[in-house]
Amino acid sequence: MTLIFEAIEDTLGELSESPVWDGGLNALLWCDIPAGLIHELQFGTGRRRRWQFNGPVGSFGLCTDDRLVVACRHDILLLDRDSDRRALLARVGSGDPRTRLNDGKVGPDGAFWVGTMDDTPAKAPIGALYRVTSSGQRECVAKEIITSNGLAWSADARTMFHSDSRRRVLYAWDFDAVTGQIRNRRLVSELTDAIGRPDGGATDAAGWYWSAGVTAGQLNRFDVLGARDTSLPFPVPAPTMPCFGGPDLRTLFVTSLRMGLSDEALEKAPLSGAIFRAQVETPGVAVARFVV
Secondary structure (H helix, E strand, O other), X not given: OOOOOEEOOOOOOOEEEEEEEEOOOOEEEEEEOOOOEEEEEEXXXXXXXXXXXXXXEEEEEEEOOOOEEEEEOOEEEEEOOOOOOEEEEXXXXXXXXXXXXXXXXXXXXOOEEEEEEEXXXXXXXXXXXXXXXXXXXXXXXXXXXXXXXXXXXXXXXXXXXXXXXXXXXXXXXXXXXXXXXXXXXXXXXXXXXXXXXXXXXXXXXXXXXXXEEOOOOEEEEEOOOOOEEEEXXXXXXXXXXXXXXXXXXXXXXXXXXXXXXXXXXHXXXXXXXXXXXXXXXXXXXXXXOEOO
């Protein structure tokens, strides 16, 4: 497999993450975590919008009423994109100031699944994974995580993928799309920095799980049993998360980072931190909306 990636103009960020496709607006949204920004780019019109938050934005998702559900440091917020009104839905993990909210995604059950991470140099296993509903109810479903990452669901909604990127492990759970219950966690793959620490993930209609190998400058693709069928070189050293979009979900968008890269690395890859896209044959799985 060969993919031809092109950078999207004027999308440089320090730590770009959480790309989300809004089919209704024909738009890609993403966040720049340390800047506390969410960006929106509408294709066709070229219209751009952005929203500033008072803290790092780890992730977000679309709501059924077109608002965004946003993970900002320890708060889950609802954002009205037109009026810029924000409402606090829940506080998650605020008992430990060393942590912050990280990777999150709306599941097939209509809940927002989001994890925390140790945001200090210690990188201790003090993170967790939570399920948050529109009533503000939050349930901790997994603990002792260093960096919660890689959330994605299979096309049939029966499998949930999740990674602890600092531990370099990728897990799968059995998933019930009606109740949101998970069980039977198993190790799908144990990786190395040379293969790529598993950062953000996405799934396609053929059952493949795509993982951003942030330490290896490549995208890795796995089956549900953990077999890695391909590794694709990426244009910059640190891809952070893929997502599928476009009218037919055959455009693969991938965010990247520039924060922490050496001057030498940035000289060789000046587009580090940009958003890239490539066309793929197999469409992706559409991500659900947060039921409000």
